[in-house]
Amino acid sequence: MAVLVTGGAGYIGSAFVEQLAAKGERVVVLDDLSRGHRAAVHSEAAFYQGRTGDRALVARIAREHPLDACVHFAAFAYVGESVSEPGRYFDNNFTQAQVLFETLVAAGVKRVVFSSTCATYGVPTAVPIAESHPQWPINPYGWSKLFVERLLESFDRAHGLRFVALRYFNAAGATTRCGEHHEPETHLIPLALRAAAGRGAKLKVFGRDYDTPDGTAIRDYVHVSDLGEAHLLALAHLRRGGDSELLNLGTGTGYSVLEVIEAAKRVTGRDVPSEPAERREGDPPRLVADPSRARAVLGWEPKRPSLDAIVRSAWDWMQAHPDGYGPGA
Numbered sequence: 001m002a003v004l005v006t007g008g009a010g011y012i013g014s015a016f017v018e019q020l021a022a023k024g025e026r027v028v029v030l031d032d033l034s035r036g037h038r039a040a041v042h043s044e045a046a047f048y049q050g051r052t053g054d055r056a057l058v059a060r061i062a063r064e065h066p067l068d069a070c071v072h073f074a075a076f077a078y079v080g081e082s083v084s085e086p087g088r089y090f091d092n093n094f095t096q097a098q099v100l101f102e103t104l105v106a107a108g109v110k111r112v113v114f115s116s117t118c119a120t121y122g123v124p125t126a127v128p129i130a131e132s133h134p135q136w137p138i139n140p141y142g143w144s145k146l147f148v149e150r151l152l153e154s155f156d157r158a159h160g161l162r163f164v165a166l167r168y169f170n171a172a173g174a175t176t177r178c179g180e181h182h183e184p185e186t187h188l189i190p191l192a193l194r195a196a197a198g199r200g201a202k203l204k205v206f207g208r209d210y211d212t213p214d215g216t217a218i219r220d221y222v223h224v225s226d227l228g229e230a231h232l233l234a235l236a237h238l239r240r241g242g243d244s245e246l247l248n249l250g251t252g253t254g255y256s257v258l259e260v261i262e263a264a265k266r267v268t269g270r271d272v273p274s275e276p277a278e279r280r281e282g283d284p285p286r287l288v289a290d291p292s293r294a295r296a297v298l299g300w301e302p303k304r305p306s307l308d309a310i311v312r313s314a315w316d317w318m319q320a321h322p323d324g325y326g327p328g329a
């Protein structure tokens with residue numbers, strides 16, 4: 001049996017495929033390369049370039065490979081872009097997912113692990129955030145992901161599709177082979193490291209007047225390999241016949257923007273040129289997970305929670321891949 005990994009040419013998906021292949025699993029990657037990189041796709045994975053909403057293609061993949069599960073990473077994930085182009089986000093993240101799940105169910109594939117997000121909570125009223133916290137997203141990206149959670153719940157009831165929706169907080173860090181190469185990059189750690197390397201603009205610190213100890217926003221950074229391990233555990237849970245679950249993936253510890261900048265200085269031994277900027281609309285002061293349910297249900301424990309270790313892994317990857325997966329890749 002093989003596992004279908006959508007978005008396996010992207011940042012988190014490619015790192016996960018590496019872990020899956022290391023377990024001896026057969027892997028099929030479906031990615032349209034709209035945001036990913038062909039070079040990031042693991043050499044042992046069968047690769048199909050196409051969209052998750054291409055019913056004929058997904059049906060063909062299911063005919064050509066006996067699939068027992070799908071790990072669905074493929075999505076657009078820029079919050080700002082989702083505000084200016086909501087239709088694209090609802091189409092790509094929701095409608096395409098609907099076609100994907102319908103086609104999988106028709107082919108008898110009834111196990112899905114889904115990349116959800118803490119953006120489904122919106123502005124939290126209580127931190128750390130537990131799964132029971134109300135979900136009221138503040139942008140179309142968050143809504144598109146929340147709708148997929150509801151879609152999966154409906155497919156569970158109607159078709160017996162069992163799923164684990166994993167609400168990631170901030171994915172960060174790299175493996176030796178796989179790292180973060182987004183154009184444009186919007187994530188703090190790669191931007192801080194680009195600034196340290198003198199390869200980017202000064203790092204913009206959005207908001208210095210939050211109600212946090214140093215006035216900058218606090219986020220929960222999870223190493224990409226820890227995220228991957230949670231997906232392996234989620235797959236094992238579903239294969240054991242486990243019930244559908246919605247789980248947070250975070251470390252439970254938050255770091256401010258200034259703390260990340262200090263970590264980037266320590267790791268690189270260089271300055272990180274930065275400048276203050278206005279708060280971004282809809283950026284909550286503090287997003288930190290209560291990860292206890294993922295621990296209880298999956299036995300998941302982040303093994304790389306240290307911020308310096310996360311930043312170090314991203315820096316090592318950037319040093320080894322100064323052009324990411326290649327110019328224009």
Ligand SMILES: NC(=O)c1ccc[n+]([C@@H]2O[C@H](COP(=O)([O-])OP(=O)(O)OC[C@H]3O[C@@H](n4cnc5c(N)ncnc54)[C@H](O)[C@@H]3O)[C@@H](O)[C@H]2O)c1
Nearest residue numbers: 007009010011012031032034035036051052074075115171
């Ligand atoms: N990076 C984070 O911190 C974070 C946090 C929360 C949730 N997530 C979610 O995790 C997932 C992976 O994130 P990432 O940072 O690796 O993103 P990414 O952009 O690096 O990877 C996404 C991949 O999906 C592909 N893709 C997009 N739409 C597609 C479609 N319709 N059909 C086929 N392929 C398609 C892209 O080409 C890309 O390779 C996304 O669903 C994202 O919403 C990410």
